[in-house]
Amino acid sequence: MTNEAKGRTLRRRGAAERRTLTPVVRSEMEEAMQDEMMTKEHAQWPEFCKRMAVEAVGCKHTLDGAKRVLLALGWDDPIPSTWYLKQHGAFCDCEVMLNVVCA
Numbered sequence: 001m002t003n004e005a006k007g008r009t010l011r012r013r014g015a016a017e018r019r020t021l022t023p024v025v026r027s028e029m030e031e032a033m034q035d036e037m038m039t040k041e042h043a044q045w046p047e048f049c050k051r052m053a054v055e056a057v058g059c060k061h062t063l064d065g066a067k068r069v070l071l072a073l074g075w076d077d078p079i080p081s082t083w084y085l086k087q088h089g090a091f092c093d094c095e096v097m098l099n100v101v102c103a
């Protein structure tokens with residue numbers, strides 16, 4: 001593969017990682033995975049929000065705080081929930097508050 005082609009592949013891959021799904025596909029995914037992720041409809045959502053308000057203060061531009069809160073709330077796998085948060089515009093702990101909790 002030429003360097004130029006490699007560059008194109010890397011750029012495409014970067015764009016795909018940033019891309020969010022269309023609202024219809026997203027809501028279908030969320031419905032199918034609702035038992036595996038923290039959503040606004042989940043019974044633990046108010047507690048999640050309360051704890052995220054604390055984590056957001058020390059935001060390190062990651063979702064590590066969100067993962068910590070999810071583990072503390074008894075979630076074995078925080079990945080589906082962080083997928084949900086990213087789909088709603090939260091790519092770090094303070095954006096969870098700004099773009100999801102307070103949106």
Ligand SMILES: [Zn+2]
Nearest residue numbers: 059092094095
């Ligand atoms: Zn942040």
